[in-house]
Amino acid sequence: MDTLALLADGFAIALTPQNLFLAVMGCFLGTLMGALPGLGPANGVAILIPIAFSLGLGPVASLILLVSVYYGAMYGGRISSILLNIPGDEPAMMTCLDGYPMAQQGKAGEALSLSGVASFVGAFFATCGLVILAPQLVKVALLFGPAEYFVLFTVAFATLGGISSTNQAKSAFAAALGLGIAMIGSDSQTGSQRFTFDHIHLYDGIDFLIAIVGLFALSEVFIFLEHHRGGAVGSAKATKVGRIMPDFAMIKRCIPSMARGTGLGFFSGVLPGAGASLGSFLAYSLEKQTVDRDGKTFGKGDPRGVAAPEAGNNAASGGALVPMLALGVPGSGTTAVLLAVLLQLNITPGPLLFQKNPDVVWGLIASLFIANFILLAMNIPLVGIFTRVLMVPTRILMPIVAMISFVGIYSITGSSFDVMLMVGFGIMGWVLRKLDVSLVPVILGILLGNQMEVNLRRAMTISDGDWLILVGSPLAIILWGVAITGFVLPMLMGRRMKKRMEAARNEEEFVGD
Amino acid sequence: MSDRIFGGFGLALAIFYIWAASIIKDSFMVDVVGPRAFPYIVGTIIALCSLYFILRPDDEPEWPHMREFTEIVFAAAVMFAYCFALPELGFVISTIFATAYLTWRLGTAPLWSFVVGLGTSVGIYVVFHLILGLALAEGPLGF
Incomplete structure (x- = not known):
């Protein structure tokens, strides 16, 4: 009951006219960004953080705006999957498999509205799950001491590569690179200058926003330049949607698929190292095995093959918020960016957040519910507007994205040195991507580096320099077990998982042609 | 080959990083581990991963022309x-x-x-x- 009272307070905060307006704007912008290939939820939120911050919005208002963008982008990712067979973001990949064939059969509108409903179901129930699960996890987290926290951060890094990672050394390298960058600046414990080489711009360390916008948004611009992909992704013919209203009989038939997808998606969102891509992949595979054992309809435009992964992907994005809010440890790239939002607002997520700033937590959760309804309303009748966006050529769009990144960083730091640093990160991001090094651990390292070190040093102070404190409690030993399993498992089965995911995709392309 | 070059670069970075960590000056405040321990750990991980890249490189990525x-x-x-x-x-x-x-x-x-x-x-x-x-x-x- 306590939870419900707190949630009601949250709604009171989220339903003020200003916050409601921000939620609508966020949902709209988010769907727009999600729909565009190359601009996923992580990029979209990253570009908008500095802007939301320099607008001087309060913590709750900024959070509402940015989580609406996050949910919106998750909804939007499916649009180009269905219409063009190009996933708008990575988790939307599985939606291509049955969504695109449906569109080819002239049922694009139905596929879009069905997936809109499935997204709503997934995200709505995942948000309910968040309300129930997060306070429980907080109770566990309150038992954590500095040593356990240090190990928990290690778990986050060890599992971040994910089950489909093929080269764990590259994930570890990326994490260490991020941690190394976080060390630059004056040491929070003793005040010693570290790695600054008496360069005044480095005394305060490198602002993580510069790194995030550079690594995510600018490196994407470089990728587009490299491939000369200047044209529009969609054409007038391909973006014709036809009948938009959902077919209720079809939706009714898909309810069990959505339920299974939601459950699986939510759990893979909560688990470290799984995330939305795996959520939608598992949802699709399970659905195929349950209802279509012989492979007769799946991959050929079965509506259940659209509903399941879409529910899974959106449920995972809600589930991913559980560890991020309750422990302060994000499990995916996008939640890492949301963590950056919180840190930028001087809010440290974790168990204390629920006690000290209940208004922030519950305002945020309430706005997730509201964002869901707004998105449902926006996505079904207005889907035509979003499909138009696919007709804007990227040769105009990408420079705008680059310039907005510059504007955001310049407006918070006011220094052209920092903007140059961002370009540097953009180039670094491009090189790392080429070498198949994931950028998410780099970001997470920069975000969590100082906290991780502080916890290590606090633990060492408690134990008076005895390193064995890191394995000194049963909880810490369990966490080490999770970290080691999470790191070793992909070495054994990463290649196979990746192959299966790629195989599913290739099969589809064959059918599509 | 790219991975080997990358590994070599990473190794150089790690050596530089550990050297830069070793010259961090102590301030008047001290704690048990000091400001250098964590950077040493980070530098070591970078070095180990780089060695792995040199010994077991991945397939060549598609470099642009x-x-x-x-x-x-x-x-x-x-x-x-x-x-x-x-x-x-x-x-x-x-x-x-x-x-x-x-x-x-x-x-x-x-x-x-x-x-x-x-x-x-x-x-x-x-x-x-x-x-x-x-x-x-x-x-x-x-x-």
């Missing part, structure tokens, strides 16, 4: 030049040129590129500076 590569180098140069130009020429003028260059390289016709640059620059100026009140770089003309 010379032409695309120069494309990237020039785009980066334009962005750096943009950073230098911001305080000198102000936001609007610098952005017109930077946007025009990028959109031209992505395939817009030269004259249209200028129009796109002008539109983007003025558009961002109006929305972000005049309406939303963000601070943008001011040049000699005040915008």
Whole structure:
């Protein structure tokens, strides 16, 4: 009951006219960004953080705006999957498999509205799950001491590569690179200058926003330049949607698929190292095995093959918020960016957040519910507007994205040195991507580096320099077990998982042609 | 081969990092582990991973050809030049040129590129500076 009272307070905060307006704007912008290939939820939120911050919005208002963008982008990712067979973001990949064939059969509108409903179901129930699960996890987290926290951060890094990672050394390298960058600046414990080489711009360390916008948004611009992909992704013919209203009989038939997808998606969102891509992949595979054992309809435009992964992907994005809010440890790239939002607002997520700033937590959760309804309303009748966006050529769009990144960083730091640093990160991001090094651990390292070190040093102070404190409690030993399993498992089965995911995709392309 | 070069670079980075960590000066405040221990751990991980890249490189990534590569180098140069130009020429003028260059390289016709640059620059100026009140770089003309 306590939870419900707190949630009601949250709604009171989220339903003020200003916050409601921000939620609508966020949902709209988010769907727009999600729909565009190359601009996923992580990029979209990253570009908008500095802007939301320099607008001087309060913590709750900024959070509402940015989580609406996050949910919106998750909804939007499916649009180009269905219409063009190009996933708008990575988790939307599985939606291509049955969504695109449906569109080819002239049922694009139905596929879009069905997936809109499935997204709503997934995200709505995942948000309910968040309300129930997060306070429980907080109770566990309150038992954590500095040593356990240090190990928990290690778990986050060890599992971040994910089950489909093929080269764990590259994930570890990326994490260490991020941690190394976080060390630059004056040491929070003793005040010693570290790695600054008496360069005044480095005394305060490198602002993580510069790194995030550079690594995510600018490196994407470089990728587009490299491939000369200047044209529009969609054409007038391909973006014709036809009948938009959902077919209720079809939706009714898909309810069990959505339920299974939601459950699986939510759990893979909560688990470290799984995330939305795996959520939608598992949802699709399970659905195929349950209802279509012989492979007769799946991959050929079965509506259940659209509903399941879409529910899974959106449920995972809600589930991913559980560890991020309750422990302060994000499990995916996008939640890492949301963590950056919180840190930028001087809010440290974790168990204390629920006690000290209940208004922030519950305002945020309430706005997730509201964002869901707004998105449902926006996505079904207005889907035509979003499909138009696919007709804007990227040769105009990408420079705008680059310039907005510059504007955001310049407006918070006011220094052209920092903007140059961002370009540097953009180039670094491009090189790392080429070498198949994931950028998410780099970001997470920069975000969590100082906290991780502080916890290590606090633990060492408690134990008076005895390193064995890191394995000194049963909880810490369990966490080490999770970290080691999470790191070793992909070495054994990463290649196979990746192959299966790629195989599913290739099969589809064959059918599509 | 790329992974080996990358590993070599990573190893050099790790050595440099550990050296830079070893010259961190102690301040008057001290704690048990001090400011150097964690950077040493990070440097060691970077070194170990780099050694792995050298010993067990992945398949060769698809590097762009010379032409695309120069494309990237020039785009980066334009962005750096943009950073230098911001305080000198102000936001609007610098952005017109930077946007025009990028959109031209992505395939817009030269004259249209200028129009796109002008539109983007003025558009961002109006929305972000005049309406939303963000601070943008001011040049000699005040915008």
